[in-house]
Amino acid sequence: MSPDVLTRNNVQVFGRGTRPMLFAHGFGCDQNMWRFVTPAFEDDYKIVLFDYVGAGKSDVRAYSAERYGTLDGYAQDVLDVCEALDLRDAIYIGHSVSCMTGVLAAIRKPDLFERLILIGPSPRYVNEGDYVGGFERADLEGLFKVMDKNYLGWASFLAPVVMKNADRPELSRELEQSFCSTDPKIARRFAEVTFFADNRADLPKVRTPSLILQCADDSIAPAEVGEYVSRHLPASTLRRMQATGHCPHMSHPEETVAAMKEYLARPVEVPALVSGGGLSASE
């Protein structure tokens, strides 16, 4: 099974250390998004990168609507990669939606992860009652429309060719342009799975210590959401960054690397047995 997973998820392993760092990309992107931060860790860690099925250079044929109809399917990709490489006590770095796939993976297999670094986490994007997620449903319909329009031309021109070469994924790859998602239909479904997910009830179940990196003016995961996550995720540390936006590892790699290194230099926190708030370390 292992070689299949390594190909399926386009797993890349490099670095001169032995402690594993597993980087999980966000929605709309692939593992390339990590290239501004990984060089800072290559000397001391074993870096593991992968693409979710449907993203980057993953094998699209492995996609199934059932498996990837919820974030659990994506969390299973994470666990499959860990198992294929026999990773233990990994440092998991997730961006955006991958924060929640990391949370789900850590609940299912706590032994695999030493700690989690969550960049811009949100357990629920849609506002609900007193909960502020940052989006109304209509906003997300707007996102789907923008996605459909941007993928429209691409989908109609390239999809048949991509399908035609389904048995030779390397040919499809050459045709891949612009967006990192390999298949517009999968990307669209991933958007719905991501933005309509509700993982609030999962947060207190996590026993793995975590660092939450919260950007200033993050229009996808606003400050209230970061605070919510830190209140409900046991043994979590919230760090508010100077960096603005939603992709600090791309827009502000130096600050992101510094925050990660500082956290990794600390001893592992013992998780509270009773679910409760995390620590808060504002900059």
Add this chain to the structure above:
Amino acid sequence: MSFVASPASSREEDPRFDSAPAGLVSFADDGRIFRANARLAEWLGRTSAELEAATFDLLLTPGSRVFYQTHFFPLLKLQGAAEEIYLSLRHVNGDDVPVLINALRRDEAGGAVNECAVVRTRQRDRFEEQILLAKNAAEAASEVKSRFLSMMSHELRTPLQSIAIFSELLAAGHHGPTTERQREDVDGIKAATQNLVTLIDDILNFARLESGAVAVRLEKVSPGTALVRAESLLRPRLEEAGIAFSFDGRAHGTKVNADPDRLQQILLNLLTNAIKFTRPGGQIRVDVEAKGAAVLLHVRDTGSGIPEDQRQRIFDPFVQIDRERVPAKKRGVGLGLSISRELARAMGGDLTVESEVGQGSVFTISLLAAE
């Protein structure tokens, strides 16, 4: 025209910056806007100064902000350029302003600068929406059709099997002796049943192909093997029709990447068609040609040929040409060529046709050569 970071680069020097018939805006990686021209500001009901105090994502609708953060910015950062990105900006009065954006990224001493040219697409936006709706509706309809075909074929097969079994019982005289005349009638029922089963299998195959449910297993295959088998299956029909059949001896030495059953199916289909449209005394021949990484199998007949205006249509489902010329019991439903082409494509190849009316037709199966 460069319109970037340096805060002092002045509008006064080049008034075209503001009057250009496009929105122009430049921003840093954190979204901070360096400069925005008057045209863009006017579209949003704001001033350039207001825009230059904002971040780029604040100009967008919430849905577009997500797209910006998850697609547009990563693309720009990773690839240095992005073209024809559709986004919705937000007017100060709350209206959406649909735009297309081309963006370029440059690294400057003080940090990266992302430059965008923005074009409004109000009319285009409306009809693109209609195209999208139509496309989604068409895809949904096509899926329903395939499901329907597949379900119907299954449902039809069951009673047909009963008819086949009961006619066998009748013919065998299980319930008492039958007269000569009755046996002839029963033979008619059996033949018609067999015909229907074949048609339904075609429809089922086609529905499966359309829904992508047919798996092809590629292996190293010699077309010669498939041709020998096809010839032995079709020998009685060829003799009955008085048609000579031959094939290129190289078919045995050549190897292609194909699913042997599917290749057989395509060849049988093409040869059966050729027999239908070729007069007694005519010829059918299969030639083999190696062309780069491909192997071409040309199925030539000396039949009636296909008029130019029909040549592409014959691959469409349910299309039959010269229907009236083919005897009713030899007619299909017009799926053979659609299925054959889909199968060839599923194996990484294709099926094409060349023809001259009165001279005959050449159907060419292209397949990948095996090492």
